Amino acid sequence: xxxxxxxxxxxxxxxxxxxxPLHLGHAYSACLAFDLARKQGxxxxxxxxxxxxxxxxxxxxxxxxxxxxxxxxxxxxxVMRQSDRQPAYEAALDRLWDMGLLYPCSxxxxxxxxxxxxxxxGVPRLGPDGLVYPGTCRPGELPTGVRPRETALRLDMRRAMxxxxxxxxxxxxxxxxxxxxTGEIGISPEALVSEIGDVVLxxxxxxxxxxxxxxxxxxxxxxxxxxxxxxxxxxxxIHVVLQRLLGLASPRYLHHRLIRDDTGKRLAKRDDARAIxxxxxxGLSPQDIRxxxxx
Numbered sequence: 001x002x003x004x005x006x007x008x009x010x011x012x013x014x015x016x017x018x019x020x021p022l023h024l025g026h027a028y029s030a031c032l033a034f035d036l037a038r039k040q041g042x043x044x045x046x047x048x049x050x051x052x053x054x055x056x057x058x059x060x061x062x063x064x065x066x067x068x069x070x071x072x073x074x075x076x077x078x079v080m081r082q083s084d085r086q087p088a089y090e091a092a093l094d095r096l097w098d099m100g101l102l103y104p105c106s107x108x109x110x111x112x113x114x115x116x117x118x119x120x121x122g123v124p125r126l127g128p129d130g131l132v133y134p135g136t137c138r139p140g141e142l143p144t145g146v147r148p149r150e151t152a153l154r155l156d157m158r159r160a161m162x163x164x165x166x167x168x169x170x171x172x173x174x175x176x177x178x179x180x181x182t183g184e185i186g187i188s189p190e191a192l193v194s195e196i197g198d199v200v201l202x203x204x205x206x207x208x209x210x211x212x213x214x215x216x217x218x219x220x221x222x223x224x225x226x227x228x229x230x231x232x233x234x235x236x237x238i239h240v241v242l243q244r245l246l247g248l249a250s251p252r253y254l255h256h257r258l259i260r261d262d263t264g265k266r267l268a269k270r271d272d273a274r275a276i277x278x279x280x281x282x283g284l285s286p287q288d289i290r291x292x293x294x295x
Contacts, residue, residue: 010042011224014068015214017049018061021275025229025259027071028293032256033227034073035295044073045221047080051206051213056083067276071286080221082208088216089208092246093147093201100142101160101245102153102201107136125195128235132197153202157241161189164244171240174225175254177233187237199238215239219248230255259293 012033016026037044046068050056068075096102107115115134116125125132138156147153169187176182201212218226233255243250261274279289 009222009224010037010040011045011222012037012042012227013045013047013218013221013223014073014227015047015049015217016064017052017055018057018064019052019055020060021277022064022067023259023274023276024279024289024293027067027276027289028259028295029227029229029256030068030073031071031290031293031295032254033225036225036227036254042224044075045080045223046075047082047217047221049082049210049213051082051208051210053083054205063277067280070280071276071289080217082213082217085213085217085220086207088220089202089213092212092216093153093208096155096201096245097143097147097153099163099245101156101163102147103137103139103143103156103198104148105133105137105152105154105198105200107133107152111136125197127196127199128232128238129196129199132195133199135198138198149207150204151202152200152204154198155201155241157193157196157198160241160245161192164189164241167244169237169240169244171236171250172252173233173255174252175227175256176230177255178230185236187240192237192241196234196238201242211235211238211242215242215246215248218251219243219246223251225252225254227254227256229258231258 014026014030014033016022016030022030034044036042046065048061048064050061093102109130112131112133115136116131133154137154142159169189169192170184171187173182173185177185199209199211201209203209233253236253236255240250242248276289284292
Protein backbone atom coordinates (compact mmCIF):
# COMPACT_ATOMS: atom_id res chain seq x y z
CA UNK A 1 0.00 0.00 0.00
CA UNK A 2 1.15 3.53 -0.71
CA UNK A 3 2.08 6.00 1.99
CA UNK A 4 -0.64 8.35 3.18
CA UNK A 5 -0.78 11.61 1.23
CA UNK A 6 -3.67 13.49 2.84
CA UNK A 7 -3.20 16.02 5.64
CA UNK A 8 -6.82 16.01 6.85
CA UNK A 9 -7.35 13.91 9.94
CA UNK A 10 -3.70 14.05 10.91
CA UNK A 11 -2.86 11.87 13.93
CA UNK A 12 0.45 11.88 15.78
CA UNK A 13 1.52 9.98 18.87
CA UNK A 14 4.10 9.89 21.62
CA UNK A 15 4.94 6.36 22.79
CA UNK A 16 7.18 6.29 25.87
CA UNK A 17 8.23 3.22 27.83
CA UNK A 18 7.53 3.35 31.62
CA UNK A 19 11.03 2.20 32.52
CA UNK A 20 12.44 5.46 33.87
CA PRO A 21 11.90 9.23 33.98
CA LEU A 22 11.23 11.28 30.88
CA HIS A 23 14.15 13.54 29.95
CA LEU A 24 14.63 16.53 27.64
CA GLY A 25 14.82 14.29 24.57
CA HIS A 26 11.39 12.88 25.37
CA ALA A 27 10.02 16.37 25.94
CA TYR A 28 11.32 17.48 22.55
CA SER A 29 9.75 14.56 20.69
CA ALA A 30 6.43 14.80 22.54
CA CYS A 31 6.15 18.56 22.02
CA LEU A 32 6.99 18.26 18.31
CA ALA A 33 4.28 15.64 17.83
CA PHE A 34 1.77 17.65 19.86
CA ASP A 35 2.55 20.91 18.03
CA LEU A 36 2.26 19.24 14.61
CA ALA A 37 -1.16 17.82 15.43
CA ARG A 38 -2.40 21.11 16.91
CA LYS A 39 -1.15 23.13 13.91
CA GLN A 40 -2.99 20.84 11.48
CA GLY A 41 -6.14 20.57 13.58
CA UNK A 42 -5.39 16.90 14.18
CA UNK A 43 -5.12 14.57 17.16
CA UNK A 44 -2.20 13.84 19.47
CA UNK A 45 -2.22 10.40 21.12
CA UNK A 46 -0.29 8.76 23.93
CA UNK A 47 0.68 5.10 23.84
CA UNK A 48 2.46 3.32 26.67
CA UNK A 49 5.03 0.86 25.30
CA UNK A 50 5.22 -1.56 28.21
CA UNK A 51 6.02 -4.86 26.48
CA UNK A 52 9.13 -5.13 28.67
CA UNK A 53 7.19 -6.30 31.72
CA UNK A 54 10.36 -6.88 33.74
CA UNK A 55 11.35 -3.21 33.59
CA UNK A 56 7.99 -1.41 33.29
CA UNK A 57 6.77 0.18 36.52
CA UNK A 58 3.37 1.76 37.37
CA UNK A 59 5.08 4.66 39.13
CA UNK A 60 7.02 5.56 35.99
CA UNK A 61 3.82 5.47 33.93
CA UNK A 62 2.12 7.79 36.42
CA UNK A 63 5.04 10.22 36.21
CA UNK A 64 4.89 10.18 32.40
CA UNK A 65 1.34 11.51 32.52
CA UNK A 66 2.27 14.04 35.21
CA UNK A 67 5.26 15.38 33.25
CA UNK A 68 3.35 15.62 29.96
CA UNK A 69 0.44 17.40 31.64
CA UNK A 70 2.90 19.84 33.20
CA UNK A 71 4.31 20.54 29.74
CA UNK A 72 0.80 21.53 28.63
CA UNK A 73 0.13 18.49 26.45
CA UNK A 74 -3.36 16.98 26.25
CA UNK A 75 -4.64 13.78 24.67
CA UNK A 76 -7.81 11.71 24.45
CA UNK A 77 -8.53 8.83 26.81
CA UNK A 78 -8.19 5.92 27.15
CA VAL A 79 -4.47 5.58 26.50
CA MET A 80 -3.37 2.52 24.52
CA ARG A 81 -1.10 0.20 26.50
CA GLN A 82 0.89 -2.51 24.75
CA SER A 83 0.37 -4.91 27.62
CA ASP A 84 -3.29 -5.07 26.50
CA ARG A 85 -2.37 -5.81 22.89
CA GLN A 86 -0.83 -9.28 23.02
CA PRO A 87 -3.72 -10.95 21.10
CA ALA A 88 -3.09 -8.60 18.14
CA TYR A 89 0.62 -9.41 18.17
CA GLU A 90 -0.09 -13.14 18.35
CA ALA A 91 -2.47 -12.92 15.38
CA ALA A 92 0.12 -11.11 13.26
CA LEU A 93 2.80 -13.65 14.17
CA ASP A 94 0.45 -16.49 13.21
CA ARG A 95 -0.16 -14.80 9.87
CA LEU A 96 3.53 -14.33 9.13
CA TRP A 97 4.26 -17.91 10.24
CA ASP A 98 1.58 -19.24 7.90
CA MET A 99 3.25 -17.28 5.09
CA GLY A 100 6.45 -19.22 5.81
CA LEU A 101 8.35 -16.08 6.78
CA LEU A 102 9.28 -16.79 10.41
CA TYR A 103 11.61 -19.29 12.01
CA PRO A 104 12.65 -20.09 15.61
CA CYS A 105 16.03 -18.90 16.80
CA SER A 106 17.87 -20.09 19.91
CA UNK A 107 21.01 -17.97 19.47
CA UNK A 108 22.22 -15.81 22.32
CA UNK A 109 23.88 -12.45 21.74
CA UNK A 110 27.21 -14.10 22.39
CA UNK A 111 26.42 -16.78 19.80
CA UNK A 112 25.66 -14.09 17.23
CA UNK A 113 28.83 -12.16 18.08
CA UNK A 114 30.99 -15.25 17.69
CA UNK A 115 29.32 -16.36 14.45
CA UNK A 116 29.46 -12.89 12.93
CA UNK A 117 33.13 -12.55 13.88
CA UNK A 118 34.18 -15.88 12.36
CA UNK A 119 36.95 -15.50 9.73
CA UNK A 120 34.75 -16.72 6.89
CA UNK A 121 32.14 -14.06 7.68
CA GLY A 122 34.47 -11.10 7.21
CA VAL A 123 33.94 -7.85 9.10
CA PRO A 124 30.77 -8.00 11.28
CA ARG A 125 28.01 -5.77 9.90
CA LEU A 126 25.89 -3.51 12.09
CA GLY A 127 22.20 -2.90 11.44
CA PRO A 128 19.36 -1.17 13.33
CA ASP A 129 19.31 -4.00 15.89
CA GLY A 130 23.07 -4.32 16.27
CA LEU A 131 25.01 -7.08 14.55
CA VAL A 132 23.29 -8.36 11.41
CA TYR A 133 22.21 -11.92 12.16
CA PRO A 134 24.45 -14.42 10.32
CA GLY A 135 21.61 -16.87 9.71
CA THR A 136 22.74 -19.63 12.08
CA CYS A 137 19.19 -20.92 12.77
CA ARG A 138 17.69 -20.08 9.38
CA PRO A 139 16.09 -23.26 7.95
CA GLY A 140 16.63 -24.46 4.43
CA GLU A 141 12.93 -25.21 3.96
CA LEU A 142 9.78 -23.30 4.87
CA PRO A 143 8.63 -23.92 8.46
CA THR A 144 5.43 -25.92 8.84
CA GLY A 145 3.03 -26.92 11.59
CA VAL A 146 1.86 -24.86 14.53
CA ARG A 147 3.86 -21.73 15.37
CA PRO A 148 6.07 -22.41 18.39
CA ARG A 149 5.46 -20.33 21.51
CA GLU A 150 7.90 -19.04 24.12
CA THR A 151 10.78 -18.89 21.67
CA ALA A 152 12.41 -16.14 19.65
CA LEU A 153 11.14 -15.84 16.09
CA ARG A 154 13.01 -14.15 13.26
CA LEU A 155 11.75 -12.79 9.96
CA ASP A 156 13.40 -14.45 6.97
CA MET A 157 14.15 -11.23 5.11
CA ARG A 158 15.05 -12.83 1.80
CA ARG A 159 11.78 -14.78 1.71
CA ALA A 160 9.94 -11.63 2.77
CA MET A 161 11.36 -9.81 -0.25
CA UNK A 162 10.27 -12.67 -2.49
CA UNK A 163 6.79 -12.49 -0.98
CA UNK A 164 6.52 -8.74 -1.61
CA UNK A 165 7.77 -9.18 -5.16
CA UNK A 166 8.62 -6.33 -7.53
CA UNK A 167 6.66 -3.67 -5.62
CA UNK A 168 8.77 -0.59 -4.96
CA UNK A 169 9.42 -0.06 -1.27
CA UNK A 170 9.68 3.47 0.09
CA UNK A 171 8.42 5.84 2.76
CA UNK A 172 7.86 9.58 3.01
CA UNK A 173 10.31 11.44 5.26
CA UNK A 174 9.10 14.86 6.45
CA UNK A 175 11.94 15.56 8.86
CA UNK A 176 15.35 14.33 7.86
CA UNK A 177 17.57 11.29 7.81
CA UNK A 178 21.01 11.27 9.46
CA UNK A 179 22.17 12.46 6.02
CA UNK A 180 19.42 15.13 5.85
CA UNK A 181 17.43 13.27 3.17
CA THR A 182 13.77 14.23 2.91
CA GLY A 183 10.84 13.33 0.66
CA GLU A 184 10.38 9.84 -0.71
CA ILE A 185 13.07 7.51 0.60
CA GLY A 186 13.57 4.40 -1.52
CA ILE A 187 14.35 1.06 0.12
CA SER A 188 16.63 -1.44 -1.60
CA PRO A 189 15.55 -5.10 -1.23
CA GLU A 190 19.18 -6.15 -1.51
CA ALA A 191 20.16 -3.78 1.32
CA LEU A 192 17.36 -5.14 3.48
CA VAL A 193 18.86 -8.61 3.17
CA SER A 194 22.51 -7.64 3.58
CA GLU A 195 22.35 -4.61 5.91
CA ILE A 196 19.37 -5.48 8.13
CA GLY A 197 18.91 -9.22 7.79
CA ASP A 198 16.62 -11.51 9.75
CA VAL A 199 15.33 -9.32 12.58
CA VAL A 200 13.60 -10.68 15.68
CA LEU A 201 9.82 -10.22 15.63
CA UNK A 202 9.04 -12.16 18.82
CA UNK A 203 11.30 -12.32 21.84
CA UNK A 204 11.08 -15.34 24.10
CA UNK A 205 10.33 -13.29 27.22
CA UNK A 206 7.91 -10.82 25.58
CA UNK A 207 5.98 -12.67 22.88
CA UNK A 208 6.53 -9.74 20.51
CA UNK A 209 9.18 -7.13 19.67
CA UNK A 210 9.45 -3.39 19.21
CA UNK A 211 9.36 -3.66 15.41
CA UNK A 212 6.20 -5.75 15.29
CA UNK A 213 4.31 -3.97 18.04
CA UNK A 214 5.04 -0.44 16.83
CA UNK A 215 3.79 -1.24 13.32
CA UNK A 216 0.60 -2.88 14.58
CA UNK A 217 -0.08 -0.21 17.19
CA UNK A 218 0.42 2.71 14.80
CA UNK A 219 -2.02 1.06 12.40
CA UNK A 220 -4.56 0.34 15.16
CA UNK A 221 -4.45 3.96 16.31
CA UNK A 222 -4.70 5.32 12.78
CA UNK A 223 -1.44 7.24 13.14
CA UNK A 224 -0.76 9.26 9.99
CA UNK A 225 2.50 10.95 11.05
CA UNK A 226 5.16 9.27 13.19
CA UNK A 227 7.41 11.74 15.01
CA UNK A 228 10.54 10.17 16.49
CA UNK A 229 14.32 10.52 16.75
CA UNK A 230 16.77 10.00 13.92
CA UNK A 231 18.22 7.01 15.74
CA UNK A 232 15.17 5.10 14.46
CA UNK A 233 15.50 6.19 10.83
CA UNK A 234 17.10 2.94 9.66
CA UNK A 235 14.51 0.86 11.53
CA UNK A 236 11.83 2.46 9.36
CA UNK A 237 12.90 0.15 6.54
CA ILE A 238 11.92 -2.83 8.71
CA HIS A 239 8.59 -1.23 9.53
CA VAL A 240 7.76 -0.62 5.88
CA VAL A 241 8.44 -4.30 5.11
CA LEU A 242 6.04 -5.38 7.87
CA GLN A 243 3.42 -2.91 6.68
CA ARG A 244 3.55 -4.39 3.18
CA LEU A 245 3.46 -7.99 4.41
CA LEU A 246 0.48 -7.31 6.69
CA GLY A 247 -1.42 -5.06 4.27
CA LEU A 248 -1.12 -1.91 6.38
CA ALA A 249 -0.79 1.67 5.15
CA SER A 250 2.51 3.45 5.80
CA PRO A 251 2.33 6.68 7.79
CA ARG A 252 4.56 9.63 7.03
CA TYR A 253 7.70 9.86 9.16
CA LEU A 254 9.37 12.85 10.77
CA HIS A 255 12.72 11.85 12.23
CA HIS A 256 14.03 14.70 14.34
CA ARG A 257 17.43 15.62 15.74
CA LEU A 258 18.52 14.00 18.98
CA ILE A 259 18.95 15.99 22.17
CA ARG A 260 22.46 15.49 23.53
CA ASP A 261 24.41 16.44 26.65
CA ASP A 262 27.32 18.87 26.80
CA THR A 263 29.73 16.18 25.58
CA GLY A 264 27.57 15.33 22.56
CA LYS A 265 26.27 12.10 24.04
CA ARG A 266 22.66 11.17 23.39
CA LEU A 267 20.47 11.46 26.49
CA ALA A 268 19.28 8.28 28.22
CA LYS A 269 16.85 7.61 31.05
CA ARG A 270 19.75 7.26 33.47
CA ASP A 271 20.50 10.98 32.94
CA ASP A 272 18.44 12.05 35.95
CA ALA A 273 20.06 15.49 35.89
CA ARG A 274 18.13 16.16 32.67
CA ALA A 275 14.89 14.52 33.73
CA ILE A 276 11.81 16.69 33.28
CA UNK A 277 10.93 16.20 36.95
CA UNK A 278 14.33 17.57 37.97
CA UNK A 279 13.76 20.74 35.94
CA UNK A 280 10.27 21.08 37.41
CA UNK A 281 11.58 20.79 40.95
CA UNK A 282 14.28 23.39 40.23
CA GLY A 283 11.61 25.98 39.38
CA LEU A 284 11.72 26.01 35.57
CA SER A 285 8.47 26.52 33.68
CA PRO A 286 7.18 24.63 30.63
CA GLN A 287 8.10 27.71 28.58
CA ASP A 288 11.65 27.49 29.90
CA ILE A 289 11.85 23.85 28.74
CA ARG A 290 10.58 24.79 25.28
CA UNK A 291 13.14 27.60 25.04
CA UNK A 292 15.92 25.24 26.14
CA UNK A 293 14.86 22.85 23.35
CA UNK A 294 14.56 25.55 20.70
CA UNK A 295 10.80 25.13 20.31
